[in-house]
Amino acid sequence: MKITTASGIPVADNQNSLTAGPRGPVLLQDFHLIEKLQHFNRERIPERVVHAKGSGAYGTFTVTHDITKYSKARLFAEVGKQTETFLRFSTVGGEKGSADTERDPRGFAVRFYTEEGNWDLVGNNTPVFFLKDGIKFPDFIHTQKRDPQTNLKSPTAMFDFWSRTPESLHQVTTLFSSRGTPDGYRHMHGFGSHTYSLINAAGERVYVKWHFLTQQGIKNLSAEEATRIAGTDPDYAQRDLFTAIAGGDFPRWDVKVQVATEAELAAWEARTGWNPFDLTKVWPHADFPLLPVGVLELNRNPVNYHAEVEQAALSPSNVVPGMGYSPDKMLQARLFAYHDAQLYRVGTNHQHLPVNAPRCPFHNQQRDGAMAGANGGAAVNYDPVQAQGSNPHGMGHGEPPLALDGAAGRYDGRGKEDDYTQAGNLFRLMPAAEQQNLFNNIAGPLSQVNIEIIERQLAHFDQADPAYGAGVRAALKARGVNLA
Ligand code: HEM
16 A cells, blocks of 8 residues: 555655755655654644543444333334444543553443434443542542642542542442452443433333443452552553454443332432432442343444544433433533533544444534534534424423422531441441452551541441451551551
8 A cells, every 4th residue: 555645645755754965954845754743743632531541342232121111212112122332441540551450440431322312321330439529529530640749649648538528438448349450341340320310202200220230240350460460461451352352252241220210219218318319329229129121242343542442532411312310419510521521632523533423313503613524514504494304392302390409509418418338238248358358458558648547537437337447457557557
């Protein structure tokens, strides 16, 4: 294949610059050299502010069970129906070149290219999160990234923040369990985490939580293995995923939902005291059983990492007719954050890129801006208009009105809400060996922190379960920490 410039002009020589005499200097008119250097200087786009290191693959979602009584979304229309998908896995706190085996939640961001637009479920491998209010997210992430002066990761910042943020305890317990270091991306579950809603053809709403249960089985790395692999094969999870798919060993997840009506959630909240829209809480399976929906299979590797994975731009605000959001405060902040980040990271017209463009016909009045692709062609660029495809009566999808109560204000639930029982329940579910892992995994970084922060964090473990606090204390003492 002949090399050309980006404008298609055959390149005369790609090995020798155009020089005055055999020793140079180089001539400004070597446009090919200049274009080559200029483009190279612009090869990087900003990495994602979080979840910078990741791996992606395409796949297929197949409906196995009928949920049309809950949602009229077309992708669920009949059993056997298939929808093309894209999934990006990631770690959270590390940079684009960081090790895949770091202790961190894993991102599990799925896009369904439905016939009524892209549905993005941007979740993690954990059913809960560290926070219940998005106003704390930038501060929390600063504790996970590098210290402004030392440019080092800071256990002090992490535990200072967590110890002052009791609602983080549930997720902290997951993070320091063996699930904090999954063995690649194929051997972990995925969760939508937030409560979303589904809306059926009659305009009735139910609330849901999405679960993706790995058919490969859960496999985790021990802390020692994870550390060793970080040094010997930092791209371990990328390699594992790509190799498996290239070899025809397609990973699969059973897709399930927990479903509840508004009245059922109100009764559950009255009984348990837990806000069903609080992202630091699970809905226990005993109260809301998992219902099967379908199977997600990953079966195609991207051809070009930068174009298809680095430039992928998924957003929790992308839900299709037959679905909706919920009053979860964290979700509300995320509905704004993603598209805004992508306007900066990828550009105004990031939705024109092949990995981001819907697979169905789309039509709106957005035009122009840098890198506009088809740019709407000759179609009318205003609305309402007497033209086919216009929506003179608005975009209602039959979503029922959402009843709200209370006056606008800043409500601080701290100290009044129960941040301990579910964290304690998770701890009590763990077999003894797993509890011991948890103690050791926590004691590693916690032992590097000042005593005031240690005591404040220990008080949270104690409240979740006295055995939890006692176990971490013993592991800290074994590391030479002097405790009262
Ligand atoms: C209010 C809280 C949050 C804010 C403001 C926030 C913000 C962001 C931003 C700005 C990005 C980068 C987007 C991009 O450049 O494409 C991102 C990525 C991501 N976030 Fe969040 N986030 C929040 C909470 C969460 C939660 C609770 C989860 C999971 C349950 C989550 C999962 C992810 C994932 C998986 C990605 C990577 C998406 C991909 O693979 O492209 N985030 N987040």
